[in-house]
Amino acid sequence: MDTGSHLPKTGMIGELSETRYWIYLLLLPSLVIILLVIAYPTIYGMAISFREMRLTRPGLTGWVGFKHYIVMIDDPVFWVALKNTVLWVTFAVVLELGLGFIAATALNRNVPGTGIFAVLILVPYFLPNVVAGHMWALLLDPRLGVINDVLVRIGILSSYKAWFADPNTALAATIFVEAWHGFPFFALLLLAGLKGIPYDLYRAAAVDGAGPIAQFRLITVPMLKSVIAAAVILRVISLVNSPDLLLILTGGGPGDATQVLSLYAFQTAYKDFNFGYASALSVVMFVILMVFAYAYIRLSKIGQE
Amino acid sequence: MATLSLQNVQKSYGGLQVLHGIDVELEDGGFLVLLGPSGCGKSTLLNLIAGLDDVSAGDIRIDGRSVIELAPKDRNIAMVFQSYALYPTMSVERNIGFGLEMRGVNNTERNAAVKQAADLLQISHLLDRRPANLSGGQRQRVAMGRAIVRNPDLFLFDEPLSNLDAKLRAEMRTEIKRLHGRLGTSVVYVTHDQIEAMTLGTKVAVMKGGYIQQFADPQTIYEKPANMFVAGFIGSPSMNFVTGTLTSDGRLARFEAPGVQVEAPMSSGEIFGAKAAVLGIRPEELKIADSAGSMLTGIIDVVEPTGPDTMVTIRIAEQPIVARLPPRFFGRVGEAIWLSADVRSVSLFDAETERRIPLGTE
Amino acid sequence: MAATRRSRRMAADILTYFVLVSMSLFCIGPIVWMFLTSLKLEADIVTQTMQYIPNRITFQNYVAIWTQSSFPVLIGNSLIVTLITIVVCLATGTLAAYAFSRYTFRGRNALMLGYLVVRMFPAVMMIIPLYVVLRSVGLIDSRIGLALAYTSFLLPLFVWMLKGFFDAAPKELESAARIDGSTRFGAMLWIVIPLARNGLVASSVFIAIAAWNEFLFALMLTTGQGSRTWPVGLQLMVGEFQLPWGVLAAGGILSILPVMLMFALVQRVMVQGLTAGAIKG
Numbered sequence: 001m002d003t004g005s006h007l008p009k010t011g012m013i014g015e016l017s018e019t020r021y022w023i024y025l026l027l028l029p030s031l032v033i034i035l036l037v038i039a040y041p042t043i044y045g046m047a048i049s050f051r052e053m054r055l056t057r058p059g060l061t062g063w064v065g066f067k068h069y070i071v072m073i074d075d076p077v078f079w080v081a082l083k084n085t086v087l088w089v090t091f092a093v094v095l096e097l098g099l100g101f102i103a104a105t106a107l108n109r110n111v112p113g114t115g116i117f118a119v120l121i122l123v124p125y126f127l128p129n130v131v132a133g134h135m136w137a138l139l140l141d142p143r144l145g146v147i148n149d150v151l152v153r154i155g156i157l158s159s160y161k162a163w164f165a166d167p168n169t170a171l172a173a174t175i176f177v178e179a180w181h182g183f184p185f186f187a188l189l190l191l192a193g194l195k196g197i198p199y200d201l202y203r204a205a206a207v208d209g210a211g212p213i214a215q216f217r218l219i220t221v222p223m224l225k226s227v228i229a230a231a232v233i234l235r236v237i238s239l240v241n242s243p244d245l246l247l248i249l250t251g252g253g254p255g256d257a258t259q260v261l262s263l264y265a266f267q268t269a270y271k272d273f274n275f276g277y278a279s280a281l282s283v284v285m286f287v288i289l290m291v292f293a294y295a296y297i298r299l300s301k302i303g304q305e
Numbered sequence: 306m307a308t309l310s311l312q313n314v315q316k317s318y319g320g321l322q323v324l325h326g327i328d329v330e331l332e333d334g335g336f337l338v339l340l341g342p343s344g345c346g347k348s349t350l351l352n353l354i355a356g357l358d359d360v361s362a363g364d365i366r367i368d369g370r371s372v373i374e375l376a377p378k379d380r381n382i383a384m385v386f387q388s389y390a391l392y393p394t395m396s397v398e399r400n401i402g403f404g405l406e407m408r409g410v411n412n413t414e415r416n417a418a419v420k421q422a423a424d425l426l427q428i429s430h431l432l433d434r435r436p437a438n439l440s441g442g443q444r445q446r447v448a449m450g451r452a453i454v455r456n457p458d459l460f461l462f463d464e465p466l467s468n469l470d471a472k473l474r475a476e477m478r479t480e481i482k483r484l485h486g487r488l489g490t491s492v493v494y495v496t497h498d499q500i501e502a503m504t505l506g507t508k509v510a511v512m513k514g515g516y517i518q519q520f521a522d523p524q525t526i527y528e529k530p531a532n533m534f535v536a537g538f539i540g541s542p543s544m545n546f547v548t549g550t551l552t553s554d555g556r557l558a559r560f561e562a563p564g565v566q567v568e569a570p571m572s573s574g575e576i577f578g579a580k581a582a583v584l585g586i587r588p589e590e591l592k593i594a595d596s597a598g599s600m601l602t603g604i605i606d607v608v609e610p611t612g613p614d615t616m617v618t619i620r621i622a623e624q625p626i627v628a629r630l631p632p633r634f635f636g637r638v639g640e641a642i643w644l645s646a647d648v649r650s651v652s653l654f655d656a657e658t659e660r661r662i663p664l665g666t667e
Numbered sequence: 668m669a670a671t672r673r674s675r676r677m678a679a680d681i682l683t684y685f686v687l688v689s690m691s692l693f694c695i696g697p698i699v700w701m702f703l704t705s706l707k708l709e710a711d712i713v714t715q716t717m718q719y720i721p722n723r724i725t726f727q728n729y730v731a732i733w734t735q736s737s738f739p740v741l742i743g744n745s746l747i748v749t750l751i752t753i754v755v756c757l758a759t760g761t762l763a764a765y766a767f768s769r770y771t772f773r774g775r776n777a778l779m780l781g782y783l784v785v786r787m788f789p790a791v792m793m794i795i796p797l798y799v800v801l802r803s804v805g806l807i808d809s810r811i812g813l814a815l816a817y818t819s820f821l822l823p824l825f826v827w828m829l830k831g832f833f834d835a836a837p838k839e840l841e842s843a844a845r846i847d848g849s850t851r852f853g854a855m856l857w858i859v860i861p862l863a864r865n866g867l868v869a870s871s872v873f874i875a876i877a878a879w880n881e882f883l884f885a886l887m888l889t890t891g892q893g894s895r896t897w898p899v900g901l902q903l904m905v906g907e908f909q910l911p912w913g914v915l916a917a918g919g920i921l922s923i924l925p926v927m928l929m930f931a932l933v934q935r936v937m938v939q940g941l942t943a944g945a946i947k948g
Contacts, residue, residue, distance in 0.1 A: 013852050014849075014850035014851075014852045014853050015850065016852070017850045017851035017852035017853075017855075018376040018850050018851060020359075022851055022852075023766055023770050023772050025762075026762040026763065026765060026766035026770075027762070027763055027766050027778075029758065029759035029762060029763075030759040030760055030762065030763035030822060030826065031763075032759075033755065033759055033815075033818055033822060034822065034823075036815075037797065037815055037816065037818055037819040038785055038788075038793075038819050038823075040796075040800070041793055041796035041797050041800060041819070042788060042792070042793070042796070044796040044799070044800070045792045045793065045795055045796040046792075048795060048796060048799070053799075099690075102686060102690070103686070103687075103690050106683045106686040106687050106690070107687070109679070109680075109683045111680055111683050111684065111687075113687075114687070117687040117688075117690070117691050119931075119934055120691040120694055120695050121687075121690050121691060121694050122694075122930075122934070123694055123695060123698070123927070123930075124694050126876055126880075126926055126927075126930050127698070127880075127923060127926070128879070128880035128882070128898055128922065128923065128926070129880065129882050129898070130880075130882050130898040130901055130902055130919075130922075131701075131901075131919040131922060131923055134901075134905065134915055134919060135697050135698070135700075135701045135916075135919060136697065138700075138701065138704065138912055138915075138916070139697055139700060143713075144712060144713060144717075144912065146700055146717060146719075149717040180693070180694075180697070184694070234786075237786060237787050238786075240789070241787075241788070241789045241790055242790055242883065243790075243883070244882050244883055247882075247883070248882075248902065262789055262790070262791060265789065265791040265792075266790070266791050266794075266883065266887075269791060269794065269795050269798075269887070270886065270887055275795050275798075275799070278791060278795055279791075279792065279795050279796075281791070282789040282791040282792035282795075283792065285789045285791075285792075286787065286788060286789055286792055289787055289789075290787065293787065318771075352842075355842070355846060356845075357842050357845065357846075376845070376850065377842075377845040377846045378845060378846070378847075378848040378849060378850065382846060383846060384842070384843065384846045386839045386842065386843060387839070388837055388839050390837060390839035390840050390842065390843035391843075392840060392843075392844070392858060393862065394861050394862065403844070403847050404846075404847035404848050407844075407847055407848030407849050407853075408848045451843075451847070455847075461846075
């Protein structure tokens with residue numbers, strides 16, 4: 001036998017791949033995992049919301065129907081958290097979209113050095129929440145924070161401010177940190193959207209006599225609509241669902257000034273081990289999100305693509 | 306070398322049937338062209354022959370042996386793709402030899418076979434290159450080299466020339482014909498280009514909507530199209546159609562429309578009076594005639610000299626037709642013109658079924 | 668006319684650079700400040716007058732976090748959890764992504780949509796049942812358990828991203844390989860996967876970064892030294908030991924080093940996959 005550079009034979013799997021079972025073979029491993037770590041827990045989680053389950057009191061168990069949901073209606077923290085969630089998500093998304101748009105437009109001009117700037121601008125998105133949170137806690141520290149120092153030096157502030165401890169500024173401060181962390185995501189998607197607009201459209205508009213502002217209004221915005229819509233919905237979902245940054249920065253305080261639904265649900269589970277009520281809170285969150293996503297997709301018509 | 310036989314081949318995707326009972330026989334060493342517009346099912350049929358897709362019903366036999374249960378690798382076929390499908394990570398040499406490599410042919414034999422194929426296609430100097438560094442025509446040759454090196458029973462071509470520019474396409478067409486002549490391997494060739502079909506095929510199957518419209522040799526398809534679709538699809542500029550009425554006394558058929566009068570012998574002996582029919586005449590069959598005894602009378606509408614010919618558009622009582630006339634044509638727009646053609650070259654179709662009505666000696 | 672046009676273009680370029688430079692400073696500045704802080708002595712951090720450039724440079728903060736805390740163990744745990752997550756995603760997700768990219772089958776669209784809807788599940792909604800399930804099978808506070816929990820949101824992401832890269836490899840190549848004598852499996856292994864290797868690397872890195880950074884699941888599902896990852900460990904150190912700022916900054920810098928390194932390596936391909944996946948999604 002000659003020992004040429006033969007690729008190894010693929011054996012039994014190779015033979016199996018020529019049968020009609022191949023497709024199921026490809027899907028099976030991931031389906032098993034998905035059923036195990038997604039489908040089953042999801043259903044189980046919804047079931048828990050109709051049960052009493054407190055790890056601190058093992059004796060307390062059993063079905064309680066809609067008890068947790070009824071308790072929720074009279075829970076003042078729930079309503080504060082709902083209000084804060086709306087504020088937090090709305091302002092963060094608006095801020096991120098604005099910053100992202102400015103960054104994307106600047107990057108899209110392709111001036112020399114754009115590649116390096118693009119990488120630098122993207123860095124915050126990949127920074128871990130834990131590091132981002134403590135880093136900003138340091139920057140905004142009431143005694144040692146460099147931002148306070150700078151603001152006092154240039155005369156905007158008269159004295160150092162405790163941004164996260166003051167109920168009037170705490171939510172705004174966390175929104176600012178979140179915007180820093182999340183705007184690169186918008187920059188990235190909007191840049192891709194801008195690159196997808198055929199340059200001929202702008203040439204045609206220029207020939208037709210449209211100035212930069214008219215071009216922006218008549219070409220850029222309509223062409224970017226679906227990208228913006230998709231980016232906003234993805235961001236809203238992730239903002240509503242992840243309390244990480246707030247957990248690290250404020251823990252919901254002072255008082256309930258920065259308490260949002262996801263954080264409230266997490267703390268109910270993590271601190272009080274009240275799994276039943278925490279599940280009910282997250283189910284409500286999920287339902288609100290689903291309704292919002294459905295209405296949003298309907299209105300923005302991104303579902304057609 | 307092998308014969309190919311398709312027997313009642315059907316294919317559906319879900320509830321959508323894309324091939325309805327295809328029957329085709331190809332002789333050993335023959336060249337079968339599957340011709341049709343996009344979406345007619347020709348590429349699907351080729352994939353079924355290759356085994357890349359499974360038939361829903363029917364049988365495919367290569368050299369009398371049913372292959373529908375065999376994987377593509379076991380059918381001993383080779384295929385050339387529209388996009389060439391050269392493996393981008395491999396050199397030209399390895400691309401051509403890949404099929405032999407997969408079959409465990411040893412290095413010495415493989416190198417010899419690759420070299421022979423490369424010589425035949427004049428690409429020996431390209432063997433070390435990557436596909437990305439080749440021109441379109443060179444890629445085409447490598448793709449063909451990959452097919453011929455294995456010496457398969459059957460070559461399958463899937464629109465192999467449609468990514469080339471016009472000049473290169475004509476060149477490669479000739480090359481394919483030469484190769485087929487030299488190797489003598491049976492070929493199934495998919496195209497939407499009727500010139501490729503006419504020049505290359507020993508058999509042509511014209512397809513539309515998942516049905517074979519006509520299966521015959523190219524000359525028959527050109528001269529005696531089975532229906533109006535085939536008549537219109539083959540030939541450039543395409544066949545002229547004039548609607549009118551047809552009467553037959555059993556021996557002579559008489560077609561009449563405003564400005565048109567054609568008489569032809571009727572072989573079937575069928576007798577009918579005044580039935581809606583369509584007359585088909587190829588532009589290249591039309592000749593200028595005297596006013597007496599002409600077939601068609603009309604007004605010159607547009608005159609387009611192309612060099613070797615002059616294309617003249619003529620209005621015959623509001624029905625436009627095109628005639629391919631000699632280069633020195635002196636007629637002017639708006640003038641009357643009389644035309645006629647050999648009665649053996651005209652076709653008649655039933656206006657309702659669009660099927661051919663047999664004439665003369667058919 | 669020409670002069671005004673040129674000057675207008677120049678003004679636009681200057682504005683562009685102004686925006687890009689200030690945005691970059693905005694993004695990188697805080698990280699640079701954290702790095703500077705990590706090089707300062709604690710006395711120079713807690714001072715009356717702010718030191719912008721450190722007077723004295725010291726590496727004692729790095730030494731402190733590495734030798735006087737469980738940080739090396741935490742990093743080791745994170746590495747293992749990240750590796751397991753990648754292996755599970757690669758082994759199962761590659762096959763699924765390939766199936767989605769290459770074949771049409773009953774329920775394909777529903778399944779793909781399902782993969783997306785998973786993104787909408789609140790983390791807490793998954794964490795609680797996962798906690799109960801993992802505890803009942805003895806995988807709570809274990810690295811495998813945590814990695815499995817990560818696949819619940821990372822596997823769908825991986826599949827979507829990778830599918831985009833597989834889509835870019837022409838289908839005819841597999842047909843050619845199958846006719847040349849390989850099986851479907853062989854064509855996937857020798858032809859398609861080598862072509863999509865950049866995408867595989869980029870998708871894996873994306874998953875790796877997400878797993879490495881993850882905080883919430885880890886906080887809930889790990890309780891002891893044996894499986895605790897660095898984000899949880901660092902967070903708990905801040906709370907329990909009043910970690911000095913310099914040491915905390917050093918820990919932060921150390922833990923983002925691998926992320927920045929991986930990001931730098933594959934940022935181009937990853938950005939491309941990320942945008943494609945997100946826009947399509």
